[in-house]
Amino acid sequence: MTDPTPVLRLEGIVKTFPGVRALDGVSFSVLPGEVHALMGENGAGKSTLMKVLGGIHTPDEGQIFIDEEPTQMTSPQHAKAKGVVFIHQELSLADELSVAENIFLGELPLKSFGLVDWAKLYADTNAILKTLNVGFDAKTRVGDLSIANQQMVEIGRALTVDPRAVIFDEPTASLTDAEKVVLFDVIADLKARGVGIIYISHRMEEIFKMTDRISVLRDGSYRGTLITAQTDEDEVTQLMIGRALDLSRNVSHHDMGPVALEARGLSCGDLFRDVSFSVRQGEVLGFYGLVGAGRTEIAETLFGLRDPSAGQILLNGEEVRISSPMEAIRLGISLVPEDRKGQGLVLGMNCRDNMTLPQIDDLRTGPLVSEGAEVAIFDQYRDKLDIRTPGWRQTVGNLSGGNQQKIVIGKWLSMRPEVLIVDEPTRGIDVGSKSEIHNLIRDLAAQGYAVIVISSEMPEVLHVSDRIVAMYSGRVMREFTSDEVTEDSLIQAISGIDGDKVA
Known part of the structure; x- marks a missing residue:
């Protein structure tokens, strides 16, 4: 019996940014009806690989295949048209629009003269929401929903097309246990329909519950693929970080x-x-x-x-x-909040400014802030906490999750709580x-x-x-x-x- 043809395959993908080889000849595939985990430490290359797949980055080398036909993703819209759909960890919804408008954004059904067919829009949306078993309807304003329900709206977007592959990036990060059950049911339904699932998560219990295979990246390189039922957490961890x-x-x-x-x-x-x-x-x-x-x-x-x-x-x-x-x-008393990106950091600011933000008034020399004092504080806690960044000028939003958390901790430790x-x-x-x-x-x-x-x-x-x-x-x-x-x-x-x- 021959192996099934992958619904999606990446071969020898290379992507280099100034001074960094983010992907070094990575190959990866997902089969029809398979849940395939993609794992690795923050900074291992998972996000870059998915951005190549989604048309956000153009690879320097390598090839993407959909049902073994070579293709080049030129944009997220092109990827979706090819049947590759992303469920992002970071929500990308318009708060002021309804659930229906968010789910079908850019694809609103139209009547004659370019008018929106609202009846069809709401009916199609409610049909999707019914499969998700949620407690809100198509007309609900997205900004009025909890973060968990907004995540369900993101998942609803994937169901507007006939997907070949769906990528879930940390999909349960904001979900309650009951909502996780609904999500896992959605994934099981997609799997039964022959859709390939790429599942990115740091939660080992989910990986071993949901997936068929596990592929691991480390430092931008492919480290191997394991059959989930034939491995354990220790082997996966060793592959990810090179140590126990x-x-x-x-x-x-x-x-x-x-x-x-x-x-x-x-x-x-x-x-x-x-x-x-x-x-x-x-x-x-x-x-x-x-x-x-x-x-x-x-x-x-x-x-x-x-x-x-x-x-x-x-x-x-x-x-x-x-x-x-x-x-x-x-x-x-200092608090490192649950939502480090939304409450603990200013993602567009550099590392130094994030770390010294609460004590900026104490670092003034006349009307100006002492840059030397700020840099000294950053250098002290970068060394103390082993924060891995090229320097204080690095934008915090570009750091890995672990290093972002260390910046938040360093910010409060510098206040000597x-x-x-x-x-x-x-x-x-x-x-x-x-x-x-x-x-x-x-x-x-x-x-x-x-x-x-x-x-x-x-x-x-x-x-x-x-x-x-x-x-x-x-x-x-x-x-x-x-x-x-x-x-x-x-x-x-x-x-x-x-x-x-x-x-």
Whole structure:
């Protein structure tokens, strides 16, 4: 029996930018009805390869084949016309337009005299939305939707054509568990129709659940293809980063100081209620729970973004009232937000300016900002955090996810906080950079920082935390030390099962 013809094949793709060989003879293919993972660290070349496939970049060498017919993608519109559709991690929707207008943007059905056939547009859109099992309709304004539902609109765009291959780039980054189930059903339906799926994700559990094969890039080069059912996480990780990872449980090897921050009976409306906890100098306190448990809202309250409706916040044993982020920063509390690109960075600015932004007034010499002082701060934390960038002039938006996260962490460390809150520290970051961020968090605790880590990944919170606060529906269910917690007890607590042991 002969092997099926690939729906999409890239052969010997080379792409060079000034000073950088981003792709070095990469070959890749996806078969009909196959979910093929494309993996690699941030900066490995995945995005560049997809931009070549999508007509954004022209390769210097190599060839693209659709159903074994050579083609050259000249634009994203051309790629879509050829049946290659992208579901981007970064949303590209028009907030002021309706769901229908976004899904069929550039392809609106027309009647005579060039008028839009609104009835057909809404009917076609609602038919697509029905397959996605969403709770909104064609006329809904996209700007009124949650980020998760906006992602479903992006997926809806792929269903307007008869695709040969669909590329999903970190598709579950903004989705709840229920929405992930819908997404996986959509992918299964596409697979059953013979569509080839390219699945880009850093989430190993999804890779091993969803895919048939895994191809790995490292440093712009193709490193191999594995059959998912015949490999494991260790082999994939070795291929990606060239080394094994330390995924052991955290065991503290340093002394902790006094309590740095304490919350007593803290509440914020219906978001969370009667929350009490403390974190000591030199300690990593992990918060773990399902989406909607109230973890991020607690961090935002500690940082002055939300006003508590009840309770106390104590810093070094003294009650404080935090009315704004500026007040939190003055008191020595810093927050690395969940959405580093939308809330933590100015992507169009350079690395130095991003890192020194919160303290710009302190770096003034008369009316001007001291460039020397800014560069000195950047150089100090680039070396301290091993930020990989050619220099401070590099635009932050061009860095890998791991290095962007280090810029945000460096920005707040340069303010010398007493308490550092890190919300989803490795979201959208590859396994190699995850390990670096985890080691960085542990090192900060060893230096005496009080660190609060909020994570949706159980291995992460187990790996970095000295104690873990388990939350369910706005309440603290249990608190665990690192040596007593088990996966089963943690899952029970965040599922609301352990109601008789509410902390």
